[in-house]
Amino acid sequence: MGEEDSEHIKMKFGENDTIAAISTPPGESGIGIVRLSGPKAMRIAQKVFRDKRFSKVDIEKFPSHTAHYGLIVDPRHQEIIDEAILILMKKPKTYTREDVVEFDCHGGILSLKRVLEVLINSGARIAEPGEFTKRAFLSGRIDLSQAEAVIDLIQAKSESSRKASLAQLEGGLKKKITTLRGKLVEIFAEIEAPLDFPDQEIEELSEIKLQKRLEEILKEVTTLLATLDYGKILSEGVNTVIIGKTNVGKSSLFNTLLKEERAIVTPLPGTTRDTLEELVNIKGVIFRLIDTAGLKNPENLVEEISLQRRGNFLAKADLILAMFEVSSQLSEEDKEIIQEINQARERNQKVIIVENKIDLKEELEREKLLELLNIKDSVRISLKAHRGIDKLEEELSNAVLQGLVIPPDGVIINNVRQAEALKRAKKGLEYALEGVNRKMPYDLLSIDLKDSLDALGEITGDSINEEIINHIFSRFCIGK
Ligand SMILES: Nc1nc2c(ncn2[C@@H]2O[C@H](COP(=O)(O)OP(=O)(O)OP(=O)(O)O)[C@@H](O)[C@H]2O)c(=O)[nH]1
Ligand SMILES: [Mg+2]
Structure with missing residues (x-):
């Protein structure tokens, strides 16, 4: 996504406010992070931050990606709320690609809440669930499948689900889909070119070659689709009933x-x-274990x-x-x-x-x-x-892993949205292949190929619509 595009999209989504949130889970430890992101992040931080001698500091002059010890005060009555380490990260090398200021605080949840409150009073807006990640996505920093991996990571209940989320976060799925899309685009272009430029004597793609290339993509899409069960097991658990x-x-x-x-x-x-x-x-x-009542004739x-x-x-x-x-x-x-x-x-x-x-x-x-x-x-x-x-534990895990498609490259899908898109991509490919077999004119095939391309694009967010974006980001926790 280009700089201009992302500015445009951000305006459309009302993303120009500076947002703030507590980004550590409640009650985990005495230390917590409050995060600010947006164009006014430094100005707002300036209002509430003092150095250890209680003097004002010029935060904008700090070099990017540096940490500074100091105090957080309520500017209205100069009351000290907490001591903190301020971490300044100037755009664009930040998670959201905006200016980000983090306060590493020492107090518990109550003082974190007060820090958040003074930031809001100083001009920030409270972040919606997942808004930090949504901004990262909208500014092109991460793609949609990575954004989903962040949610799954937050909710990860085991080492293997954490690893799968991480692998996904690293863009495994994006890479794979991008490669598949690339292959489709190539075919698309090769089919279209002779049609669009009939006088250029461009050699038409032979049916056999076309068939082989489409089959290859279809196979990969099918394999990826088959990883849904595994992906779901990693993220949701196997329903296991003891009787x-x-x-x-x-x-x-x-x-x-x-x-x-x-x-x-x-x-x-x-x-x-x-x-x-x-x-x-x-x-x-991960098993979702269910203990049940013993089987007997019911007496009441x-x-x-x-x-x-x-x-x-x-x-x-x-x-x-x-x-x-x-x-x-x-x-x-x-x-x-x-x-x-x-x-x-x-x-x-x-x-x-x-x-x-x-x-x-x-x-x-x-x-x-x-x-x-x-x-x-x-x-x-x-x-x-x-x-x-x-x-028995061995048997349990074997029973689950048996017959599952566990991709060697670690690329999995684990939610229905991704599966639906892949199914549509698959259908488009199957129709196109059928068309090739029935010797249909190439320009008719390109309609099916376009459907597949769009469907694949939905997974990485390359042809995403607003509705889907909002649906996904509402699944996030605040502060992430
Ligand atoms: N000797 C022996 N006793 C066991 C063993 N496993 C369970 N028990 C005993 O069997 C009794 C019933 O165990 P539970 O685990 O309550 O059995 P349950 O199937 O849940 O029973 P209900 O809930 O009533 O259907 C208890 O007294 C257990 O201590 C075992 O391996 N050996
Ligand atoms: Mg029992």
């Missing part, structure tokens, strides 16, 4: 995997009534409701952890659960079979269980003796 008859140890397993005594565990059957849900990172994969309204809830979660699960206990023979409930498992498999839900309580005397007809489930082996554990847990 089994009462007392098999579901809540014990839930707690063990969470490494926290979250659910109530008792020797009484029917302990868990409501469903419990927690996020946990197991070997780099509460039990009926808990069975209903269990059913709802079961239907939505990506992965089911089905538990049996080796210490008792197969019961009617166990058989019902076997049926549920077989139905779940038909719905393409993944199932892991767990046999618990291997520290106790074995009464379970194991051969029969495996036969009914049509499996060769299961994961055998004892939650009491803490045996087999590592193996």
Whole structure:
């Protein structure tokens, strides 16, 4: 984006105010950052900043990218609010490409709020959620897929999702899409040129070459589209429901995997009534673990409701952890659960079979269980003796990673907006290919190719409309 373009766009979005926000999460630590960005950033900072002798300083004379110790005062009554380190970053080498002043403050959230307040009183406007990043995008500093990675990074719940966000932030997706667009533009030009300049005797692209080149792009778009599941797992977690008859140890397993005594565990059957849900990172994969009530004949309204809830979660699960206990023979409930498992498999839900309580005397007809489930082996554990847990965790993460498209270049998509755009790009390519096969005139193909180009451009923000931009940036936290 050129300097002039970005000025124009900024005017259109009302981006000429100087904005301020607390940019550290609340309650994290005693230190916090308050950030100013915009044309009046230095002038506003000037009003509230004093050096350690309480004298006014000429901030505009500070060299860019330098830090200065001093005090923040309320200019109305010269009251000291906090001591702070002022960091000056003059445009254009800043995140927003505007003048940025950061105050590294020492006080807690209350004094951060007061710092923000005096900045507002001195002429800044409070930033909207995501506005700093939105400005960075509008000034061409980052592209849209990078901006989204910033949000995902803020919300990252595991190391692997953090890494994926980072990779994306580094523009992996942008690079890939830009390359694909480049290839399409080339084809587009080669098709159009002989049509636009018929007297130039430009050689027409042969059908075979055109087909091959389109197929290559289509393949890449399809692969990228297939990374959505993985991207979503990284950012949202795998819905994993623990089921089994009462007392098999579901809540014990839930707690063990969470490494926290979250659910109530008792020797009484029917302990868990409501469903419990927690996020946990197991070997780099994020699971949304759900503990459910044990399967039994409902004897009252509460039990009926808990069975209903269990059913709802079961239907939505990506992965089911089905538990049996080796210490008792197969019961009617166990058989019902076997049926549920077989139905779940038909719905393409993944199932892991767990046999618990291997520290106790074995009464379970194991051969029969495996036969009914049509499996060769299961994961055998004892939650009491803490045996087999590592193996189970291994199985959990393998079950998720199996069959997933994990791109070697780390480029993934992880939201529906990106997927929708890719689907449209894919469709355009498929239509164009069909056209080539049916020997349609080239100028008709270019309509489909243009659709693909536009769709791809939407991912990086190269043909973005205002509505989409606002939708994305409203997902941000204030101060980022
Ligand atoms: N010996 C033995 N006892 C276990 C093991 N795992 C769980 N238990 C015990 O089994 C009982 C039931 O455990 P829970 O985790 O509450 O079982 P649950 O499946 O959640 O039960 P409900 O919520 O009632 O359906 C408790 O007394 C646990 O201590 C195990 O591996 N070995
Ligand atoms: Mg329970």
